[in-house]
Amino acid sequence: MIxxxxxxxxxxxxxxxALVLLPVLLITLAGSLSVAQEAVELEARVxxxxxxxxxxxxxxxxVAESSSPTSLEMREMIQEQxxxxxxxxxxxxxxxxxxxxxxxxxxxxxxxxLLVWILPAxxxxxxxxxxxxxxxxxxxxxxxxxxxxxxDRDRVRRALGESQ
Amino acid sequence: xxxxxxxxLVATFLGGLFLFGLLRGQPDRNIESNRLGREMPGFELxxxxxxxxxxxPTFEFNPEALDKPxxxxxxxxxxxxCRDEAPVLEYAWQEYGDEVIVLGIQTQDRDNQRAGVAFxxxxxxxxxxxxxxSSRVSIxxxxxxxxxxxxxxxxxxxxxxxVGIVTNxxxxxxxxxxxxx
Numbered sequence: 001m002i003x004x005x006x007x008x009x010x011x012x013x014x015x016x017x018a019l020v021l022l023p024v025l026l027i028t029l030a031g032s033l034s035v036a037q038e039a040v041e042l043e044a045r046v047x048x049x050x051x052x053x054x055x056x057x058x059x060x061x062x063v064a065e066s067s068s069p070t071s072l073e074m075r076e077m078i079q080e081q082x083x084x085x086x087x088x089x090x091x092x093x094x095x096x097x098x099x100x101x102x103x104x105x106x107x108x109x110x111x112x113x114l115l116v117w118i119l120p121a122x123x124x125x126x127x128x129x130x131x132x133x134x135x136x137x138x139x140x141x142x143x144x145x146x147x148x149x150x151x152d153r154d155r156v157r158r159a160l161g162e163s164q
Numbered sequence: 165x166x167x168x169x170x171x172x173l174v175a176t177f178l179g180g181l182f183l184f185g186l187l188r189g190q191p192d193r194n195i196e197s198n199r200l201g202r203e204m205p206g207f208e209l210x211x212x213x214x215x216x217x218x219x220x221p222t223f224e225f226n227p228e229a230l231d232k233p234x235x236x237x238x239x240x241x242x243x244x245x246c247r248d249e250a251p252v253l254e255y256a257w258q259e260y261g262d263e264v265i266v267l268g269i270q271t272q273d274r275d276n277q278r279a280g281v282a283f284x285x286x287x288x289x290x291x292x293x294x295x296x297x298s299s300r301v302s303i304x305x306x307x308x309x310x311x312x313x314x315x316x317x318x319x320x321x322x323x324x325x326x327v328g329i330v331t332n333x334x335x336x337x338x339x340x341x342x343x344x345x
Contacts, residue, residue: 056308057272069274070307073299098306100198 046078049091054105062105193308197325203227204322205304209294213281219292227320233342234265236314238302240272241279243310249329250287256335257291264339268293271302272310317345
């Protein structure tokens with residue numbers, strides 16, 4: 001009897017302990033999941049911003065793609081800027097201040113750079129209009145009756161008559 | 165006939181573009197600094213071991229407290245043109261050291277201090293030389309590669325940036341301009 005009573009109270013004690021520990025465990029787990037999620041989001045934002053910057057010491061590579069020490073340091077600097085609460089535009093402006101527009105892989109939509117954005121659209125539109133005009137001309141020409149010179153018609157008839 | 169001319173013109177244009185792409189070679193690194201005419205960012209970097217006694221443990225560049233113009237040269241131990249121009253920088257220091265400061269910054273050369281010291285010893289460099297181990301100063305200054313040499317006025321603003329090897333003549337000319345400004 002004594003053994004049974006002590007066994008029950010031990011189990012009750014373990015249950016109480018589990019009830020106390022369970023929320024603590026859940027909170028810790030949720031906390032670490034949220035920290036991991038934040039780290040993933042931060043890394044993705046750093047990579048996204050680095051992808052918009054040209055590596056200054058490489059050829060045709062972005063800061064995200066390059067493994068040069070300069071690019072590694074720039075990615076570190078982007079992370080620091082984000083930690084300071086800077087917006088994406090502010091982070092890009094930070095590097096633009098040092099390297100000028102050259103550092104941006106996507107040219108800014110102002111000044112002479114506008115040409116890069118407008119010209120392809122203008123050329124594309126002009127090509128479409130030209131294509132449309134040509135197609136209309138061809139289809140029109142196909143649907144109109146062909147005028148044949150009566151003399152030519154007679155010559156063809158004569159030739160056909162002779163061959164038959 | 166008219167159509168043929170149009171086709172030839174378009175083909176020539178596209179062919180020209182293709183050839184330009186093929187033959188343009190490496191991109192030009194001689195890009196004008198975005199900081200031209202502006203105050204350059206300050207920094208404090210550790211001085212290379214052989215010069216500690218003369219210049220102290222660190223060199224501080226404060227653009228607002230310069231008493232002389234300063235010439236800042238970025239170099240690396242793996243950079244062949246940097247070897248060619250090292251004697252020119254020493255010449256400038258020997259010749260104009262009383263009127264201007266010549267500063268060498270080893271950069272893009274992480275954890276390579278020992279090779280940096282060997283480089284200095286090889287060329288007998290006596291002007292202050294520091295190491296930008298993280299390359300952060302070179303990013304702050306908008307550096308595209310090595311060697312690059314920055315000519316800073318007494319008021320801390322950038323007068324001129326030279327990309328590539330400097331020569332004695334170039335140094336004479338640019339230092340004269342710096343001293344007049």
